[in-house]
Amino acid sequence: MPDMGKNFTLNELQSNDSDLKLVKRWLTEGQKPQYSEVSGKGYSIRSLWSQFGCLEVHDDVVVRRHVDRELNIVKLQAVIPMSERKQVLEYCHDTDYAGHLGTHKTREKICQSYYWPGIQSDVRAYVASCAKCYKRKRPMKRKRISWRLEDNGRHDSKRPTCMADNVNK
Numbered sequence: 001m002p003d004m005g006k007n008f009t010l011n012e013l014q015s016n017d018s019d020l021k022l023v024k025r026w027l028t029e030g031q032k033p034q035y036s037e038v039s040g041k042g043y044s045i046r047s048l049w050s051q052f053g054c055l056e057v058h059d060d061v062v063v064r065r066h067v068d069r070e071l072n073i074v075k076l077q078a079v080i081p082m083s084e085r086k087q088v089l090e091y092c093h094d095t096d097y098a099g100h101l102g103t104h105k106t107r108e109k110i111c112q113s114y115y116w117p118g119i120q121s122d123v124r125a126y127v128a129s130c131a132k133c134y135k136r137k138r139p140m141k142r143k144r145i146s147w148r149l150e151d152n153g154r155h156d157s158k159r160p161t162c163m164a165d166n167v168n169k
Helices: 010-016 018-029 043-050 082-093 103-111 119-128 131-136
Strands: 055-058 061-068 073-079 146-150 159-163
Touching: 010 018, 010 061, 010 082, 018 043, 018 055, 018 061, 055 073, 082 103, 082 119, 103 119
Parallel strands: none
Antiparallel strands: 055 061, 061 073, 146 159
């Protein structure tokens, strides 16, 4: 787990996040609020509200219970506050441990331990903006088309004709 904040625990970081503070209150009270109470709130809080049944509090930290269908196991993912998401992205993509993997593998690596609403779009945007990945990515190869002058037999002059080898096959 990356070193989050300046010696703050995940519990303290979640307590400083207004959305997670509210979700933690819902979970400790054991009461899912009515949709009308959250409909005017942001995407993050509405997303967490819709997953109320998958959320729990363990050691005073909000976690998400996630079933990994491939491995047939249940994982607990720590719900990351907004202030720490960039740091998790950097740790799971930019470091030597991470290896600048693509969007899919970076997301898989993050989801082994962490979760937040909108994680997929955040990972996609972060990897797309990575300067090292952009620099290393090769440009697409262009297929060559040969042009030659041929006599089509109708005129005395020669006209250009496009010969597309291996392009339309």
